[in-house]
Amino acid sequence: MRPAPRLPDGHPDFSGPWDGCWKSGPGGCYGGGTNNDIEQDLEMKPGELDALLQPWAKEVRSKRVEKDEPYVGCLPEGVPRINPYGTRFAESYTAKGLTHIFILHENGDSGAHRQIFMDGRKHPGENDLFPTWFGHSIGWWDGDTLVVDTVGYNDKFWIDGKGTPHTEQMHTIERYSRPNYGTLLLDFVLDDPGAFTRPIEYRFQFKAMRPDLDLMEFICLEDNEYGIAGGFTPADENGEKEKAKEQAQPSK
Amino acid sequence: MKTKFGMLLALLGLFTVPVLAHHGFDTEYDKDQKLELTGVVTQVSWMNPHMRVYINVTDKDGTVTNYNCELDSPNNVRRLGWGKDDLMPGDKVNFEANPGKIVKNRVALVKITKAGEDKPLFKRTRVDDGKQ
Numbered sequence: 001m002r003p004a005p006r007l008p009d010g011h012p013d014f015s016g017p018w019d020g021c022w023k024s025g026p027g028g029c030y031g032g033g034t035n036n037d038i039e040q041d042l043e044m045k046p047g048e049l050d051a052l053l054q055p056w057a058k059e060v061r062s063k064r065v066e067k068d069e070p071y072v073g074c075l076p077e078g079v080p081r082i083n084p085y086g087t088r089f090a091e092s093y094t095a096k097g098l099t100h101i102f103i104l105h106e107n108g109d110s111g112a113h114r115q116i117f118m119d120g121r122k123h124p125g126e127n128d129l130f131p132t133w134f135g136h137s138i139g140w141w142d143g144d145t146l147v148v149d150t151v152g153y154n155d156k157f158w159i160d161g162k163g164t165p166h167t168e169q170m171h172t173i174e175r176y177s178r179p180n181y182g183t184l185l186l187d188f189v190l191d192d193p194g195a196f197t198r199p200i201e202y203r204f205q206f207k208a209m210r211p212d213l214d215l216m217e218f219i220c221l222e223d224n225e226y227g228i229a230g231g232f233t234p235a236d237e238n239g240e241k242e243k244a245k246e247q248a249q250p251s252k
Numbered sequence: 253m254k255t256k257f258g259m260l261l262a263l264l265g266l267f268t269v270p271v272l273a274h275h276g277f278d279t280e281y282d283k284d285q286k287l288e289l290t291g292v293v294t295q296v297s298w299m300n301p302h303m304r305v306y307i308n309v310t311d312k313d314g315t316v317t318n319y320n321c322e323l324d325s326p327n328n329v330r331r332l333g334w335g336k337d338d339l340m341p342g343d344k345v346n347f348e349a350n351p352g353k354i355v356k357n358r359v360a361l362v363k364i365t366k367a368g369e370d371k372p373l374f375k376r377t378r379v380d381d382g383k384q
Binding site: 066067074086106107213216217218219220221222223224225226227228229230231 | 325351355
């Protein structure tokens with residue numbers, strides 16, 4: 001098997017592009033991250049997730065339905081759910097060396113990009129850490145492994161399509177390694193004492209995309225007709241948006 | 253040539269493509285019902301998050317229904333080897349699809365084949381594919 005290529009500075013080149021969508025399950029494809037059901041995607045036994053969730057989180061998960069999830073309205077999926085999409089690591093070298101790595105995701109506006117600060121900075125203090133969809137990420141090399149430490153996530157995205165919640169306490173540690181040309185491994189730790197009873201660890205895996213393929217544009221809001229065939233509007237289970245529109249109409 | 257190669261790969265199952273990647277399938281469409289229809293393409297919409305093909309179907313009484321057929325993302329359809337000119341308005345097609353649970357002329361495309369051809373231009377690889 002071909003070895004992983006290396007960057008001019010000697011570190012492994014993770015650029016890709018990568019396909020995290022190579023396993024198939026009832027909820028669709030996955031592999032590089034969570035997808036439809038974290039319990040299934042992380043190869044847990046049925047019911048195992050319940051013991052990992054705080055009681056409130058278990059209740060929220062049981063009540064959420066797909067049409068209410070932010071992603072079907074084209075909002076981002078967050079980490080690690082974004083990963084089954086086509087992914088590219090863009091290593092950004094400046095006069096100061098490798099100062100940033102951007103992780104690009106094919107689902108574009110609904111996935112956006114992640115910015116990993118490689119310049120040695122720390123996470124901002126509490127007063128400056130505003131919750132965001134992809135949080136604040138700092139990275140460093142541990143030998144041939146890229147470590148990405150992220151805090152400052154908002155609590156808006158769902159970790160999977162079943163509605164597994166999290167809180168703004170969520171802290172993730174990603175350790176990326178490339179054992180050979182075609183494989184990218186992600187040793188992932190999710191620590192959120194607000195929603196989970198203990199940290200979750202799992203090894204995700206990406207496969208290199210076919211050489212003739214690359215990331216392409218994806219503007220989710222262009223023509224999102226989700227829900228119409230089923231007679232509903234996303235994130236509007238009780239028809240509140242429609243009611244608001246009616247109320248906003250001038251009286252005849 | 254690239255297009256044909258891509259389609260061959262798809263048919264051989266060597267390159268799986270998620271379908272309805274942006275969201276689940278069962279919420280909107282009835283997987284237990286399958287329509288098998290013939291019609292004429294009126295529009296091919298290469299738009300995100302999911303590509304759509306609009307097809308006029310004339311029933312035995314002469315009533316024309318325009319079907320809004322949902323596929324996968326344009327990117328994934330392109331990766332199946334489907335080129336811009338491979339399906340155009342005016343093309344006669346045979347297609348299979350699962351109808352919407354409420355709006356019956358909105359359908360999830362299972363398979364579409366141009367009239368007179370054997371190999372489908374698009375064939376859904378996994379019925380239960382959902383969110384990606």
